[in-house]
Amino acid sequence: MKTLAVIVCGVLLAACMGPKELSEEELAAMRSQFELTHTACCSKKPMVEKIELFCKAAHLGQPEAQEYLGRIYAGRYVNPYQQGQQNLIPQNPVLALMWYDIALQHRHPDPLMLNDLRLDAMSKMDQKDLDLALSLQKNWRDIPCGVQQKVTTKDTEN
Numbered sequence: 407m408k409t410l411a412v413i414v415c416g417v418l419l420a421a422c423m424g425p426k427e428l429s430e431e432e433l434a435a436m437r438s439q440f441e442l443t444h445t446a447c448c449s450k451k452p453m454v455e456k457i458e459l460f461c462k463a464a465h466l467g468q469p470e471a472q473e474y475l476g477r478i479y480a481g482r483y484v485n486p487y488q489q490g491q492q493n494l495i496p497q498n499p500v501l502a503l504m505w506y507d508i509a510l511q512h513r514h515p516d517p518l519m520l521n522d523l524r525l526d527a528m529s530k531m532d533q534k535d536l537d538l539a540l541s542l543q544k545n546w547r548d549i550p551c552g553v554q555q556k557v558t559t560k561d562t563e564n
Contacts, residue, residue: 457478460474461475468512469508469509469512469513470514470515472506472508472509472514476509477502478495479497479498479501479502480499480523482526499528499530499535500542501542501549502523503524503527503536503539504539504542504549506524506527507524507543508546
C-alpha cells in the first residue's frame with residue numbers, strides 16, 4: 407500500500423507542487439545551461455564533462471537535465487560515442503527515482519514517459535530505498551551528482 411502511495415504521489419507531484427518562481431535572470435541561466443548541456447548530450451565530449459553539465463543544469467532546476475541525470479543513474483543513458491564510459495556512475499535506482507521525481511516537480515514536458523521511467527526504477531527498489539528516495543527530495547539541491555557522488559543505498563553498500 408505504501409508503494410502505491412509513492413507511485414500516486416509521484417504522478418500527482420507535478421500538479422500539486424510547482425517549482426518556485428524564478429527571476430528572468432535565473433530562467434535565462436537555466437535555459438543557457440541546458441542548451442549547452444543538450445548540445446553536448448550526443449557529442450564526443452567525455453562522459454565526465456557531460457555529467458558535470460547535466461548536474462549544473464539539473465541543480466538550476468531544468469527538468470530535462472534532471473531526467474537525463476535520472477537516466478544516467480538508472481543505467482539508461484546511452485551515447486554511441488561513449489561506449490565503455492556508461493559505468494562512470496554506478497547504477498543507483500534511489501537517485502534515479504529522486505531525479506525523476508524532481509523533474510516532475512519542475513513540470514517536465516512529458517510526465518507520462520517520466521512516470522514509466524519512475525516505475526522501472528521503483529521495480530528495482532525495496533521499501534527502505536523508496537523511503538530514502540522520498541527523503542532525499544527534501545534537500546535535493548545539496549546532493550552532489552557526478553562521478554564523485556556518494557549516497558548510500560543497498561546497491562552501494564557492498
